[in-house]
Amino acid sequence: MLRDGEPFVFRTFPVDVPAFLRTWRPGPARAVWDRHYLVAPGHGLRLAGGERVEVTRLVTDDGFRVEEAVLTATFPLDWMALTCVANVLPSSFRTVDIDGRTPQAFVDSLATPSLPQASVLVQETSSFLGSVIGRVQRLTVPDWNTRMLSVAYESPNGTALRSLLAGAGLRGVQHRDLCDELREAHRIATTPPTPVRPARPRSAA
Incomplete structure (x- = not known):
């Protein structure tokens, strides 16, 4: 079940910004660098804005798939936070291997x-409708030579988020x-190009 009080995020990657967001109350804009780590499928790990560590996981309730916050911690990280991070890292990492003193x-x-x-430049504008925040994020990933547009809807109220998405025509989306989008960008960036075989010369008549 989606429990109120926890931050839930529903994310899309549209071609353009949805028009209905222009009717919401405008909020602040910001630009920050995040550090994203490609960890276990279904989980996310990032150093957000160089200030805090965030661990997320995907949850599904009655076919409704959202991103749920598991950890949001500032530095220095305590043992419980380090253990949470270690749980989503490859098995070669142990809790004692992670230095949580400073970013x-x-x-x-x-x-x-x-x-x-990879480091990701996040250029974000936000808008508000009740308890729901709409975040339009233009993402630039220099390490993997890619850009993408993301629109995320966030709320601590799972019921409000569900209703908003249904009313906006996103029920079936x-x-x-x-992390999946970044994983694909990494795959493309690190896959060697297919060599082009030279054409065979025609035999002389």
């Missing part, structure tokens, strides 16, 4: 080729995970 120490301790990761 830079955290980044350095996870800097290994076995853990795909499935949540798309940002």
